[in-house]
Amino acid sequence: MPKLTLVPNEIEEYARAHTAAPAPLFEELKDITQSRTTSPGMQVGPVEGAFLKMLVSLTSARRVLEIGTFTGYSALMMAEGLPDDGELITCDINPETAEIARAFFARSPQGRKIQLRLGPALETLKTLRGPFDLVFIDADKGNYGAYWDAVVPLVRPGGLLVADNVLWSGRVLSPESESDHAVVAFNAKVVADARVEPVLLTVRDGMMLARKR
Numbered sequence: 001m002p003k004l005t006l007v008p009n010e011i012e013e014y015a016r017a018h019t020a021a022p023a024p025l026f027e028e029l030k031d032i033t034q035s036r037t038t039s040p041g042m043q044v045g046p047v048e049g050a051f052l053k054m055l056v057s058l059t060s061a062r063r064v065l066e067i068g069t070f071t072g073y074s075a076l077m078m079a080e081g082l083p084d085d086g087e088l089i090t091c092d093i094n095p096e097t098a099e100i101a102r103a104f105f106a107r108s109p110q111g112r113k114i115q116l117r118l119g120p121a122l123e124t125l126k127t128l129r130g131p132f133d134l135v136f137i138d139a140d141k142g143n144y145g146a147y148w149d150a151v152v153p154l155v156r157p158g159g160l161l162v163a164d165n166v167l168w169s170g171r172v173l174s175p176e177s178e179s180d181h182a183v184v185a186f187n188a189k190v191v192a193d194a195r196v197e198p199v200l201l202t203v204r205d206g207m208m209l210a211r212k213r
């Protein structure tokens with residue numbers, strides 16, 4: 001199925017031009033991701049990245065968990081919002097893209113706040129202890145529901161859960177594939193979960209924000 005553009009390119013560009021510009025290292029990370037990976041569009045990019053950083057700052061987060069590192073753009077952005085003694089644990093299964101992420105973490109002053117855990121995220125999550133102030137879910141859609149079940153207990157009361165791609169290029173309106181149905185089921189699960197107060201934002205490919213009560 002063709003990928004729908006939810007926000008017109010001109011509007012995306014206007015939003016980018018009126019958003020705090022990321023440090024030059026992010027432009028380099030974008031270029032390397034484009035030349036060395038097959039799906040560079042997975043990167044959250046400058047607007048969503050700046051928004052994630054702002055969420056980390058606004059929640060005064062000290063501990064952040066990310067599921068889905070890819071080449072490290074969102075992890076580095078969120079790390080910028082953490083205090084000097086803050087900590088971000090990020091999980092991914094792909095050693096090649098993790099290697100790019102590690103190289104960029106090493107070059108950034110924010111990198112020392114970040115720990116990358118390589119392996120299936122559901123296995124990594126079993127080894128983690130809460131509380132986390134903010135969790136960002138941005139990995140395989142088929143496991144979104146399982147990630148949710150694993151991480152809600154790890155988030156402190158008043159903390160924030162964020163999940164990316166919850167509009168799935170608009171395919172949530174007429175789901176066909178397994179991943180389409182997984183995203184639809186995830187959104188239904190979140191909105192029915194009395195432990196959280198959710199809001200689904202039409203930022204980029206859709207962001208679910210849920211504040212834990």
Ligand SMILES: C[S@@+](CC[C@H](N)C(=O)[O-])C[C@H]1O[C@@H](n2cnc3c(N)ncnc32)[C@H](O)[C@@H]1O
Nearest residue numbers: 042043044068070074092093094120121139140
């Ligand atoms: C959309 S990308 C993450 C993008 C990243 N947040 C960024 O802004 O650059 C999804 C990532 O999830 C990872 N992933 C897929 N299945 C996984 C699994 N079972 N466990 C851990 N990571 C997984 C992929 O390797 C990929 O790097």
